[in-house]
């Protein structure tokens with residue numbers, strides 16, 4: 001049974017005349033990669049699925065209920081988002097930022113519990129930012145901020161993770177650690193949709209892939225069926241060579 005679905009959904013990309021109707025279902029345990037060139041509409045799709053951007057047509061279904069019929073608080077308990085670029089609205093420490101992930105579960109007057117604090121500490125440790133807990137977020141490096149954003153999502157612990165470029169700003173070790181976390185979350189029954197620019201991360205970590213073309217055309221399915229050179233070369237207008245490492249395809253751009 002799907003936890004998140006696009007039903008006859010057309011995303012609203014400014015200036016684009018047409019857009020393919022999307023009918024897809026994301027199930028617990030799946031990791032979806034959304035791939036496409038700059039401007040194809042990946043972020044717009046993620047925002048639409050999160051209910052932050054109205055669709056041109058159709059609807060988003062969360063837990064078998066149209067998103068438009070759910071309260072914001074309920075949505076925040078079930079669905080979490082990490083944006084590509086973040087504006088820190090108010091000065092907060094790393095710890096305070098991660099604690100925001102617990103707010104959907106707290107009533108207006110309720111204070112954070114020891115269990116909330118335990119979840120925050122565990123998430124900060126998991127993302128390797130516990131040593132920064134008292135630092136204002138504004139003083140962090142790009143990669144440290146990215147890890148705090150993912151720690152906040154881990155603290156929130158939603159059923160659906162929507163993450164725009166999870167490895168943005170991360171060094172190789174942390175890229176690998178974050179993708180392993182994503183897979184671990186899927187194994188624990190979460191459903192994930194990740195916008196990715198790195199084909200090789202998609203090939204290694206995603207169970208399903210959605211290809212978004214700048215024309216609005218889209219296709220989706222099991223990763224091994226979607227990650228084929230012809231489709232990807234057309235998607236990126238880039239020639240590719242494919243080699244295999246540990247049973248997974250590795251795509252290398254070639255010129256000429």
Ligand SMILES: Nc1ncnc2c1ncn2[C@@H]1O[C@H](COP(=O)(O)OP(=O)(O)OP(=O)(O)O)[C@@H](O)[C@H]1O
Pocket residue numbers: 013014036037038039040041042043044045
């Ligand atoms: N507020 C806006 N006004 C005008 N155009 C917009 C607005 N927001 C997005 N767009 C355009 O919509 C298109 C899709 O943007 P989107 O951010 O979804 O693409 P993307 O696939 O995530 O791109 P990237 O890989 O560069 O992150 C782009 O051409 C973008 O310029």
